[in-house]
Amino acid sequence: MNTHRIELTINGTRVEREVSSRQLFIDFLRDDLGLTGTHAGCEHGVCGACTVLLDGEPVRSCLMLAVQAREHEVTTVEGIAGDGELHPIQKAFWDAHALQCGYCTPGFITTLYGVLQARPNATDSELRDALNGVLCRCTGYQNIFRAAQMARDAAAADEGAS
């Protein structure tokens, strides 16, 4: 069988499409759905630029077939931004100057979003562990870590306030 009809939820929207067996999930997101926020870096799972959330957990979209994503709930970086407003994680990246070319940035933001959804009070060590999974060639990581701390502090404050 070379084509498959799949149904899944992307950023809260139900989507139904026909995909070919060999189509990678990242290419389905970018080419079929026009969600080009997720980036293809190495295409073998090492760089993390392609990271999306599958039922809230981080996955490498370059190491999934589109057909394997059926019936899952997927969050891409496009699903993290508010309507015309930066999410606190994105604002933290802005404020901390945590991006230059921006190629790795969706990978970091999506990863952090997943971590802070599950653990708004994530420790610095847990943040470093999470950030480990994405490579950056531009920034040297220090500002990315600062942005992660700022985002965590904002999330923890929110959690404390609610």
Added chain:
Amino acid sequence: MKPAPFEYHAPDSLDGALSLLAHADGDTKIISGGQSLLPLMNLRLSRPEALIDIERLPELRGIRVDETSIRIGATTTHAQIEHSTELAAACPLLPVAARHIGHAAIRTRGTLGGSLAHADPSAEWPTVMSLLDARFCLRSEQRGSHWVPARQFFKTFFTTALEPDDVLVEIEISRTEPGVRWAFHEFARQSGAFAIVTATAIASVEPDSTVSKIALAVGGCGATPRTYTDGQLTLLGAPLSETTIKAAARTLVADTDPLTDVHATSADRRQIVQALIERTLRDLGAPASTTRDMTR
């Protein structure tokens, strides 16, 4: 890069998968998480004509712990093992080893069975399962189920006892007695990068500190993990001391046959694994079981 064309099948039963595999025309591979297979396919180092996806088969998932054994379904993910409170209680080495595998995104999809079937001698699971003397259940349409000990499963690089029509379905480990100590040390260039060498051990240590039973396994130092037990380790019947630890590490390293590759030379691997073996044995002698990771 993108994979070459192939057919994709997702049968809804294990029997269905075994039948497809048994009657496959061309080169057919089993896939679950795909964290080892898809990189190979994306780089076109592997071009199977068909994939049989076993990820959603309920028969292959699940962690079951009872008084005598731990049974883990082959498609259980590294993340599930890492976060299992049952395993943290019954065999804490397993969640700790799981945490060393790649990054969280890899662990969400990658599976225990996939790692074992892939048989990279540097990977964590082949080494840990060899240490624990685990047994693997292989199943085929023609021959039914049979069990293979981990220590006989790995033949050479990326080669196992799996026949072309076999599927690895379950992993079984015997529970250790309470008070058995364990240690795990892995060296990688960065946290989450591929392990270069690994040393892991379990031991029964008497109240007077003498070692009554011990096993140690080394990964990344040959075509398969290497396991050493009791008599081979010259550590039984006495407390662990710096002298005996250093002597044991020296002897073991002389037996290893690490290759030189892009990650490290043979000499580097020997030197690093000798240090890891010493740290592992020192941990066994410590009052509480500990593990440290060189990359942190």
